[in-house]
Amino acid sequence: MDLSTGENNLFGDANVDKKHFTEFGATHSTVSGSLKADPHIVKMMNAMNFQSKTKYYRIRHGVNDRDTSLAIPALLALKLQNENKDVDFSLPWGQGHGGDDDLDELFAWAKRITSN
Structure with missing residues (x-):
């Protein structure tokens, strides 16, 4: 306040x-x-208010995030899935607000979606 x-x-x-x-x-x-x-x-500023032409989404939200509820990215992922988007959603264990630092996994995901 x-x-x-x-x-x-x-x-x-x-x-x-x-x-x-x-x-x-x-x-x-x-x-x-x-x-x-x-x-x-x-x-x-609310991503839930937008529809995107983008097909692929990769959402990571660390389970130790003290700033944002786990419900926020989960609801966004569900909304996108309901819009028939390809959503790769994960809650990395032990990660904080930064979410995820697994670059190998990120690059593998990018390679997968760009080779389709």
């Missing part, structure tokens, strides 16, 4: 460095004079 997260900075603009992105955050802000981000900007 004090605008100290990177997410608050993400919703800032050229005039205001950090903004709240939910009504709850704006209402309960501990920073006087804080603002709420434009709803259009908030919508644009």
Whole structure:
């Protein structure tokens, strides 16, 4: 509620460095004079609001991520699968917010999808 997260900075603009992105955050802000981000900007930052012409997706989310719930990438993967996308989804054990550092696996995946 004090605008100290990177997410608050993400919703800032050229005039205001950090903004709240939910009504709850704006209402309960501990920073006087804080603002709420434009709803259009908030919508644009949500991958669930977009349909892509891209067919292939590789999503990795470390199970030790303290910043984002496992539900977020799982829901995105399900949405994409429901749109008949080819989704390679995994929750690497012991990984944090960075997700996955297995470059050999990444290159094998890229080779597979580009040889189809």
